[in-house]
Amino acid sequence: MFRPIALGTLSLLLSACTHHTISPRHQTAATLYDYRLTDEAGSAISLAQAVDKVEDADIVLVGELHTHPALHLLETELLAALQLHSQDDGRALVLSMEQFSRGSQPVLDAYLAGQIGEAKLIRDSDAWPNYVSDYRPLVEFAKSQRLTVLAANAPKPLISCVGQEGPAWLDKLPATRRSQLARELTLGDDPYRQTFMASMHHGDADSNDRRFAAQTGWDDTMAETMVDYLRSHPGRRIMHIAGNFHVKGGLGLASRIASRNPALKVALVVPQSGTDQVAGRRAEVGVSIEALPKRWQSEGEMKQDMGALHQSRQRDCNQWLQP
Numbered sequence: 001m002f003r004p005i006a007l008g009t010l011s012l013l014l015s016a017c018t019h020h021t022i023s024p025r026h027q028t029a030a031t032l033y034d035y036r037l038t039d040e041a042g043s044a045i046s047l048a049q050a051v052d053k054v055e056d057a058d059i060v061l062v063g064e065l066h067t068h069p070a071l072h073l074l075e076t077e078l079l080a081a082l083q084l085h086s087q088d089d090g091r092a093l094v095l096s097m098e099q100f101s102r103g104s105q106p107v108l109d110a111y112l113a114g115q116i117g118e119a120k121l122i123r124d125s126d127a128w129p130n131y132v133s134d135y136r137p138l139v140e141f142a143k144s145q146r147l148t149v150l151a152a153n154a155p156k157p158l159i160s161c162v163g164q165e166g167p168a169w170l171d172k173l174p175a176t177r178r179s180q181l182a183r184e185l186t187l188g189d190d191p192y193r194q195t196f197m198a199s200m201h202h203g204d205a206d207s208n209d210r211r212f213a214a215q216t217g218w219d220d221t222m223a224e225t226m227v228d229y230l231r232s233h234p235g236r237r238i239m240h241i242a243g244n245f246h247v248k249g250g251l252g253l254a255s256r257i258a259s260r261n262p263a264l265k266v267a268l269v270v271p272q273s274g275t276d277q278v279a280g281r282r283a284e285v286g287v288s289i290e291a292l293p294k295r296w297q298s299e300g301e302m303k304q305d306m307g308a309l310h311q312s313r314q315r316d317c318n319q320w321l322q323p
Contacts, residue, residue, distance in 0.1 A: 063247030249280020
C-alpha cells in the first residue's frame with residue numbers, strides 16, 4: 001500500500017515544471033538548474049505532457065549526465081509525477097538505478113525498510129561520491145512512498161576486471177561472483193558497439209574489444225535485472241536512471257532489453273545540450289539543458305586525467321576467483 005503524496009508537496013513539484021519550459025525571459029540567462037522538455041518533433045511540452053508520452057511504457061529509461069543539477073532535479077520531479085500517475089492507473093512504480101550494484105540490494109532494502117541509517121547505506125552499498133547531493137532525493141522519495149528500488153548494475157571492480165582481462169575471464173568465476181553480472185554479454189558488431197568504438201581515440205583493437213565487453217557488461221546487467229524483475233512482477237512500471245550513453249538512441253540499454261524480452265515497451269528520456277545529433281531512435285521526451293563546464297582546455301589536461309584513470313582501474317582480479 002502506497003503512502004499518499006502530500007497534495008501540497010506534489011503541487012509544488014508539478015507546478016515547478018512550468019518554470020522549466022524556458023521562457024523568453026530566461027533564454028539568455030538560463031542556469032544549470034533549468035531544463036526544457038520537448039516531444040519527438042522538438043516542440044516544448046510540460047512535465048505532465050511528458051508523463052503522458054511515456055505512460056504506456058513498461059520501462060522508462062532516463063539518461064543523465066552524472067553531475068548535472070538540472071537533470072537530477074528532473075529525475076526527482078519525474079519520479080513524483082509517475083508515482084501520481086501510478087496511483088491513478090494502478091500500475092505499481094519501481095525505481096531502478098545504475099548507481100547501485102546487485103550485491104548492494106540487501107543493504108538498499110534494509111534502508112528502505114527503516115532497518116539501518118543512511119550512513120550505513122552509503123558505506124555498505126559503496127554509494128557513489130555524489131549520492132548525498134544528487135541521488136538522495138530519489139531514494140528518499142522512494143522510501144516515503146514505499147517503492148521498490150532495484151540495485152540494477154554490476155560492481156564497478158568486476159566490470160573493470162572484464163575490461164582488463166577480457167570476457168572469457170568470466171568463465172573462471174565462482175557462481176556467486178558470476179551472478180553479479182549478466183548471464184550473457186552482447187558482443188556482436190551492432191550499432192552500439194560501432195558507436196562505442198567510434199568514441200575510442202586510443203588503444204589497439206584487442207584492448208578496445210575488452211573495453212567494449214566492459215561497457216556492454218553495464219548495459220546487459222542493468223537490462224537483465226529489469227527484465228528478470230518484470231518477469232516475476234508483471235504489470236509494474238520501471239523508471240530507470242543511467243548515464244546518457246547507455247540510453248540515447250536506444251542503442252545500449254533499450255537494445256539489450258529488447259534482446260531479452262522484445263514484448264516490453266521501452267520509452268526514452270534523453271538530455272541534450274547545444275545542437276548535438278543523437279544517432280538511433282528518437283526519444284519520446286527530449287531534455288534541453290545548459291552545457292556543463294568543459295572538463296579540459298587542452299590535450300595535456302585530458303591525458304593527465306586519463307592516465308590517472310587508467311592507473312586507478314588496474315586491479316588484482318584474482319580476488320574475484322575466490323569462492
